[in-house]
Amino acid sequence: MPAPSVQLHDRILSDVASVGNDDASIIEVPTPRPHSKLPRQIATNLLLSTIDVRIDFEQKIYWAAMRRSQHPMITMELIQDMLCVQESVRAIMEEGNREQHQHLEYFVAASQTPGVYNFGGNLAYFADCIRRKDRAGLQQYAYGCIDVIYGNAMAFHTPVITIALVEGDALGGGFETALSFDVLVAEKSAKMGLPEVLFNLFPGMGAYSLLARKIGTAAAEKLIMSGTVYTAEELHRLGVVDILAEDGQGENAVRDYIACNRRKHNAHKAIYRSKRRVNPLTYEELRDIVDIWLDAAMDLGEQDLRKMARLVGAQSRRLDKRD
Template sequence: MTAFYSNNSLPFETPDYQQLLSCYDAERTALWCYLNPSPRPSFNLALLTEIGDLQNRVATYMNSGNITEPIHYFVFASATRGVFNLGGDVDLFIQLINTADRDALYDYARLCIDEVYANATGFGVPDLTTISLIQGSALGGGFECALSCNHVIAEEDSQMGFPEILFNLFPGMGALSLLSRKIGLSQAERLVQDGKMHSARALCEMGVIDELAADGEGTQAVNQFIRQHQRASNGRLAIRQASQRIAPVTHEELMDIVEFWVDAALRLTSRDLRMMSRIVAAQNRLEANEAVPAARQRPEQANVLELVRA
């Protein structure tokens, strides 16, 4: 697996990313991007910066007119066993809220929005399709990241949810915008307010997840989707363009909602911040379990919200 993760295999130059692992599949014209954050599987500033850099390099390359190997599919996956991503950098949020640093909170959220918007719009490349592969837990901002892609695939044992309501906040980096276009605003509001983990199967039945894969077969499901998409890519890309015209996700809308999120974050009480600290502690416990065999590890990871409530 280590040989598979190779930033050097891309058809354009990149810096030496520390929290991303990537490879290029020439047969399927797909670039795989594996999230590999440290010290916790969440969106820290370093990871966000690297994702944004890679997205920009793909867009620049594909729009350059000097393409040696095309990139028609960009796949987000995770290098952390049993976890797609556990969301925002809650530890950083606590620090910034305690110091009432609105500007820094806003700047963090803007980085998230820039990347969510890029995913939703194919990086501004007309014939590029973004795909997310969820294997394990996806919480909060991690779930938002996955939902921002054009096609969402989840393995059957994966679980997803929005824990923000547990500490009196809401997922402000695209959840309502993305979900409302898939399942309607009313159902989207219920999902972001219930504070529960949901199975991939249940979310697929709701229309949140586009495709369910058998456990351990997510990569094969992505490859199969790409094969099917390639057979009718002209029609499928045109349908996506039409859908985005009918119900566009705009950068302006996403940033307007970020303003609500920042204001709400700065209103949190000391009790709310203590609950946020429990989220960080739960994330640390999951990271400490990384060496546990997957068969024993995933049930605990899938129930991360239970660790918080304990």
């Protein structure tokens, strides 16, 4: 991640004393909810356990990177932090609107785990819920995922242009997350795919909706049903990856993209807004598909769950080799 102009880790907000005016410190961070208001102080003093946040106000770029992890998957903690990041972007943009000044133009989502963007869903948790017939627990997790995906796909309901920077493997829900941004930048060695069909399930948190809108339903179905892990170069040829970067040059490719297109930001943000109007993605669509996914997940048998466990083991071994 870049050296920040402003580094957002001055204090832990939950320990800050309240002072009783509009610019007062906040005594605790509220549980983030989609479309809820986030106090201004939280937006500019954000410390999260799973995401490193840095804002370059001079370049008008919000950098958010999932912190390095031994288990780079989508957990409930990561979901809550992602929602908090979305709220902070909205709060900063709302402040800019009041001041008639645009504080941010670009948002970049990356990862600090070497060779991994994100492995996706917490498969061990899935298996546990399925074995215990805990549909409610699995539903809570799945609905949290689509809260994040929908916010990303709507550019947080702000005029920023959003960018996913994939410098390593993005699988399952990790791939879905990358797909939910306006621009997908990937290094050549990065690998992305949707392996859910290998254990008799399908990616239910936005993959079909996002891919169908980007490359068409036939190509989306082929990609999802194959269970194949593709290289970034292959996905670039398919039109899934927008910008292909040389290995180790992903961040530079993002900076080059922004530098080359900054003067066209007004046009580009209008184009992405128009795309969302021409082929809108609704929260109801995502929710309905998640409900289908829940039905399918709860029908998995023990053999399917063992295959799921083998995939988790393979991912762990891959990380061990890189360490």
